[in-house]
Amino acid sequence: MPNSQLIRPLVHALHAYVPGEQPRIKGLIKLNTNENPYPPSPKVLAAVAAAVDGRLRLYPNPTALKLREKLAKLHGCSPENILVGNGSDEVLALAVRGFVEPAQNPAFKFKRTKPSKAVVQYFTPSYSLYPVLAEIQGATKNAVALNPDFSLPGVAELRRGRTWDFNAALTLLTTPNAPGGRGYATADLEKLCQAQRGVVVLDEAYVDFAADHALKLALTLPHVLVARTFSKAYSLCFQRVGYVVGHVELIAALHKIRDSYNVNGLGQIAAEATLDDLKYYRANFKKIIATRDWLTRELAALEFRVLPSQANFILARPPGLPAQDWLQELRDRKILVRWFSAPEVKDYLRITIGTPAEAAVLVAAVRDIRR
Numbered sequence: 001m002p003n004s005q006l007i008r009p010l011v012h013a014l015h016a017y018v019p020g021e022q023p024r025i026k027g028l029i030k031l032n033t034n035e036n037p038y039p040p041s042p043k044v045l046a047a048v049a050a051a052v053d054g055r056l057r058l059y060p061n062p063t064a065l066k067l068r069e070k071l072a073k074l075h076g077c078s079p080e081n082i083l084v085g086n087g088s089d090e091v092l093a094l095a096v097r098g099f100v101e102p103a104q105n106p107a108f109k110f111k112r113t114k115p116s117k118a119v120v121q122y123f124t125p126s127y128s129l130y131p132v133l134a135e136i137q138g139a140t141k142n143a144v145a146l147n148p149d150f151s152l153p154g155v156a157e158l159r160r161g162r163t164w165d166f167n168a169a170l171t172l173l174t175t176p177n178a179p180g181g182r183g184y185a186t187a188d189l190e191k192l193c194q195a196q197r198g199v200v201v202l203d204e205a206y207v208d209f210a211a212d213h214a215l216k217l218a219l220t221l222p223h224v225l226v227a228r229t230f231s232k233a234y235s236l237c238f239q240r241v242g243y244v245v246g247h248v249e250l251i252a253a254l255h256k257i258r259d260s261y262n263v264n265g266l267g268q269i270a271a272e273a274t275l276d277d278l279k280y281y282r283a284n285f286k287k288i289i290a291t292r293d294w295l296t297r298e299l300a301a302l303e304f305r306v307l308p309s310q311a312n313f314i315l316a317r318p319p320g321l322p323a324q325d326w327l328q329e330l331r332d333r334k335i336l337v338r339w340f341s342a343p344e345v346k347d348y349l350r351i352t353i354g355t356p357a358e359a360a361v362l363v364a365a366v367r368d369i370r371r
């Protein structure tokens with residue numbers, strides 16, 4: 001039997017998620033995956049280095065208890081309201097596995113299970129992992145367009161549009177939006193959450209760069225979860241630590257289906273030490289926001305259409321050449337940004353906010369390309 005027949009048809013047909021490139025080119029300015037340009041706090045590096053010893057032979061704490069205790073204190077909730085994951089990507093995958101039925105579930109044939117139970121719903125554009133997670137689960141995808149300026153449609157508008165499913169088993173909502181960067185008011189998110197009858201995950205991967213956050217919705221509405229990550233704001237992509245906050249019943253369900261030791265030990269130690277030095281990181285948020293605002297002004301002056309951003313990246317439509325050509329022109333000058341082929345964003349570049357020096361090199365390269 002050919003090997004291809006040993007693979008599930010669903011996996012065969014799957015369009016896998018494509019992560020941003022991690023090239024090793026000397027002198028490259030890497031502005032393509034929304035990594036933080038500043039290193040972790042010296043205290044975090046020291047804590048990780050001090051933990052590299054004979055302990056590596058032991059399993060880590062299976063529930064990341066100490067980290068959950070620190071997070072609970074920070075957010076004013078209990079450790080039972082929190083699950084830590086191998087990055088927030090794992091948290092999102094667990095939510096799909098835990099709350100969404102596969103569409104092929106035999107129960108549907110007998111109409112015992114409503115079709116909405118198999119629906120993963122999200123806006124477009126948003127995080128391109130969501131459709132992949134839905135496909136892996138064999139779920140039904142319901143992708144609904146944001147307004148043309150990537151603002152959030154109101155509940156009445158969604159009702160009129162008829163394609164939004166207020167009973168969807170799971171709604172994934174990126175806030176601030178990625179790749180658009182737009183922030184959403186908590187009051188608007190609350191109205192939408194209140195109208196949903198399934199689980200809503202507010203994916204706040206970039207929230208530390210925003211004016212507002214919606215954590216209170218996870219602590220007041222029993223069907224709402226907020227996902228966060230240490231990757232972006234806390235310079236810890238390498239260690240893969242994310243978490244989700246919400247009602248104990250939903251969180252306990254996700255604990256049941258995660259891997260026994262889903263968060264590696266050094267990652268737990270790094271994240272704990274991060275929470276002990278938040279002052280360091282808050283200073284970095286300020287620097288990144290200032291660079292974002294500077295770069296937005298500079299690129300706008302060079303005739304880029306830059307969308308307002310509450311994240312550590314901007315989405316900008318370059319003038320003249322197609323965006324994909326700009327991607328190559330910048331790459332030729334050793335600057336790596338991200339381009340997505342999806343129709344609603346194909347005319348844009350997504351540019352991660354680096355250091356002020358990196359932003360200045362980018363602006364100089366843009367001037368050179370325009371010449």
Ligand SMILES: Cc1ncc(COP(=O)(O)O)c(C=O)c1O
Pocket residue numbers: 034086087088089090127174178203205228229230231237240241242
């Ligand atoms: C919107 C959004 N959510 C979640 C993630 C996942 O982050 P991590 O798995 O590193 O925590 C990303 C990463 O790019 C993202 O853009």
